[in-house]
Amino acid sequence: MLDPRLFILNAEIGFNAGDMIVQLVMFVILLALITKFAWRPLMNVMQEREEHIATEIDSAEKNRQEAERLMKEAQDELKGTRANAQKIIDDARQTAKSEEADMIQAAKSEAERIKENARQEIEQEKERAVQALQEQVGTLSVQIASKVIEKELTVDEQEKLINEYLEKVGESK
């Protein structure tokens, strides 16, 4: 059934120098071509990718540090700002308090001044009124007196009498 010669398949093939040369040359050519057209570009791309990834990682790390730094800065800034605001509020409170005291003081003294003025005015008015009254009383009493004693008194005696009377009035007051 089976051809026994199958077992010596290719048996007549020994080492053919031609084959070997062809094989060697072919492989060297293949190696050269394939390296130039396929492996080099492929490896370059892979290399490039590796470098790309490496730089990306580096830059990511750098960005992270930068972000951290900025955040810290912002926090410090915020803290500073907060303290500043607190100071401003305190200052304002202080200022308001002193202002308030000043105002009260000013108002008090103003009131005092007004009171004083009023008192003085009252005094003056009173004096003026007293004076006016004195004059009126004088003339009035003269008129009365002149009406009463018109006939018995000379002008000189009358004058003297009035003055005496007026002095008495002034002392009694």
Next chain:
Amino acid sequence: MDHGSPMIEDVFGISWLDFNQSNVLMTFVASVIVFLIAVIGSRNLQRKPTGFQNFMEWVVDFVKGMISSTMDWKTGRQFLPLAITLLMYIFIANILGIMFMVEYNGDLWWKSPTADPGVTLTLAVMVVALTHYFGVKLKGGKGYVKDFFSPIPILFPLKIVEEFANTLTLGMRLYGNIFAGEVLLALLVSLMASGALEAAAGFLPMLLWQGFKLFISGIQAFIFVMLAMVYMSHKVSHDH
């Protein structure tokens, strides 16, 4: 099922220059396929890879892992193109014989080029020659020679034998695996061709064996490249 080979003998009247046209053809086919895959895979390269580029980068990373498991990456990176090309070439060459075999005029034209000892040994010799070249280049002539006498000088003959043994095993392992696979495939095919009953009986084993051979193809390609890198690291890395 009489397989012959499409030989051209004594080219240019040189008595030792024989060509097996099948090997020439299949070597060429494998090279073209590998080249196309690589070039199509690395077209339109983008920083954010899509589709085929992902696959190519996975291959590159895979080979990178293989190399860095044998030597430090700084010396190893220069072997990356060689290693990827070897891996893909051998893998493609291995699976070429799985899909089909083509006979024409009683000659076997389409098969795995790696099912030929000449081809695999050429690859092996090339790899070993490269290890010596890089050994001299990276360690200097003195360091290279010194390696043969360390750790103790008495090992020198063994080291010499080792070089030849490495070369031979590297090539023959690949050849043996692939060739055996193809022999079994041919057997199954001839079994299935001999009658309806046999065809039915042979269907499942055929399927299994093809799957297994695909697995073997990948494993052998991996082993070849791994060993190539191990030999390379023996030659280029400093005392470990």
